[in-house]
Amino acid sequence: MSSSVDSDGAELRIICGPTAAGKSALAMSLATRHGLTILSADSRQIYRGFDIGTAKPPADDRARVPHLGIDVADPSERWSAARFAADANAWIANTGLASTVVVGGTGFYLRALVTPLDAAPDLDADRRAALALELASIETEELRRWVRTLDPHRAELGRTQLLRAAEVSLLTGRRLSDFHRDSPSGRTIRARWLVVDPGPMLHEQIAARLDAMLNGSGGSGSWPDEVAALERTVAADAPAWQGCGYDTVRRLIHGDLDLPAAREAILIATRQYAKRQRTWFRHQINDEQVTRVNPHDPSCEGIVEQWWRGGKTE
Numbered sequence: 001m002s003s004s005v006d007s008d009g010a011e012l013r014i015i016c017g018p019t020a021a022g023k024s025a026l027a028m029s030l031a032t033r034h035g036l037t038i039l040s041a042d043s044r045q046i047y048r049g050f051d052i053g054t055a056k057p058p059a060d061d062r063a064r065v066p067h068l069g070i071d072v073a074d075p076s077e078r079w080s081a082a083r084f085a086a087d088a089n090a091w092i093a094n095t096g097l098a099s100t101v102v103v104g105g106t107g108f109y110l111r112a113l114v115t116p117l118d119a120a121p122d123l124d125a126d127r128r129a130a131l132a133l134e135l136a137s138i139e140t141e142e143l144r145r146w147v148r149t150l151d152p153h154r155a156e157l158g159r160t161q162l163l164r165a166a167e168v169s170l171l172t173g174r175r176l177s178d179f180h181r182d183s184p185s186g187r188t189i190r191a192r193w194l195v196v197d198p199g200p201m202l203h204e205q206i207a208a209r210l211d212a213m214l215n216g217s218g219g220s221g222s223w224p225d226e227v228a229a230l231e232r233t234v235a236a237d238a239p240a241w242q243g244c245g246y247d248t249v250r251r252l253i254h255g256d257l258d259l260p261a262a263r264e265a266i267l268i269a270t271r272q273y274a275k276r277q278r279t280w281f282r283h284q285i286n287d288e289q290v291t292r293v294n295p296h297d298p299s300c301e302g303i304v305e306q307w308w309r310g311g312k313t314e
Contacts, residue, residue, distance in 0.1 A: 012189050014102040017196035018274035020206045022295035024057055026196060026304055027103040031065045037095040040069035041104025047075050047240040049230055052213050052223045054243055075240035081112035088113050107280040108157050114191045123171050131167055153177040156276040193290045194307050195281050206270050224253050244273055
């Protein structure tokens with residue numbers, strides 16, 4: 001399968017990094033200067049109604065700059081990385097490669113976009129169902145330890161992808177990453193990456209953003225109010241609830257946790273997620289194609305501009 005994205009040999013430009021690093025602000029500044037469209041590569045921002053806990057761009061930003069990949073799915077829908085990549089290719093074909101910047105922290109989505117993952121083994125339905133029952137009782141971090149042995153290249157992904165990696169390895173005796181690597185279909189898209197990371201300040205930024213979400217100081221209402229409203233219309237087992245922190249906020253509004261305990265649980269989970277993202281961006285991208293930037297560096301804007309125009313700055 002060829003891609004319209006790389007049909008002219010051009011490069012796809014991607015701004016990525018851990019959660020709360022400051023990607024969106026840099027992308028907005030760049031998009032405003034150059035009249036760009038922002039394509040979100042975030043596996044939770046696709047869901048309609050799940051706004052505060054996924055840190056969607058505010059409405060005024062989306063009014064000033066076109067955004068794609070946001071609010072494209074009902075909460076009950078399952079959205080695979082392959083589906084995202086197919087949709088993203090179509091969106092980019094419409095907006096134009098030179099006028100689009102991809103922004104996000106979901107590494108699996110980004111990898112699927114630049115390296116199409118068409119290969120997928122057929123699994124026996126009965127064996128898969130039996131295994132799913134066993135894996136469902138395993139905590140995510142324990143499952144991650146399994147996958148570090150079964151398929152190390154996929155060990156820093158989210159729970160859904162960990163489950164997929166485990167089932168393929170256990171039921172076929174072969175790693176899913178090997179199936180993808182050996183796929184004859186699809187071809188790698190040339191990409192240029194801007195990795196945004198504020199270093200040690202990330203922990204403070206995660207905490208500040210979380211507090212704004214919980215108390216509603218971000219201007220879009222509070223996260224608990226959003227969850228209370230969503231629970232009236234969204235099924236309890238909808239995939240959208242799997243977003244980081246949503247289960248904890250549900251426990252908060254049901255009275256199973258108090259606010260300090262909920263805040264601490266979400267803070268720990270988000271920092272762990274950011275750590276996994278950093279690991280992914282450190283090991284899964286060809287460093288020759290990467291520019292790294294600290295958004296608090298006084299030279300940041302110049303570095304971003306040079307990156308956009310084709311230069312690479314260390």
